[in-house]
Amino acid sequence: MAESVYKVIELVGTSTESWEKAASAAVNQAAQSLRDLRIAEVVQLDMHMQDGKIAAYRAKVKVSFKFERE
Numbered sequence: 001m002a003e004s005v006y007k008v009i010e011l012v013g014t015s016t017e018s019w020e021k022a023a024s025a026a027v028n029q030a031a032q033s034l035r036d037l038r039i040a041e042v043v044q045l046d047m048h049m050q051d052g053k054i055a056a057y058r059a060k061v062k063v064s065f066k067f068e069r070e
Helices: 019-033
Strands: 006-015 037-050 054-065
Touching: 006 019, 006 037, 019 037, 019 054
Parallel strands: none
Antiparallel strands: 006 054, 037 054
C-alpha cells in the first residue's frame, strides 16, 4: 500500500433545529469544495443563546481529506 497524507481542518456548523443538522451542515458544505473526504469527527457541541433561549445549535467538526500534491 502506498503511503498517504491527510489534511485535517476544523469547521463549525450551525442549525436552529439540532446538533445533528449542525454537524451535517458543516460536512455537506465541506463536500462541495473538498475532494475525497475521509473522516468527520464531532469534537464539541454547544448552543448559542439569545434572550435566555436557544437560538442555534453549533457543532465543531474535524474533517479529514486526502492531501495530494498538485
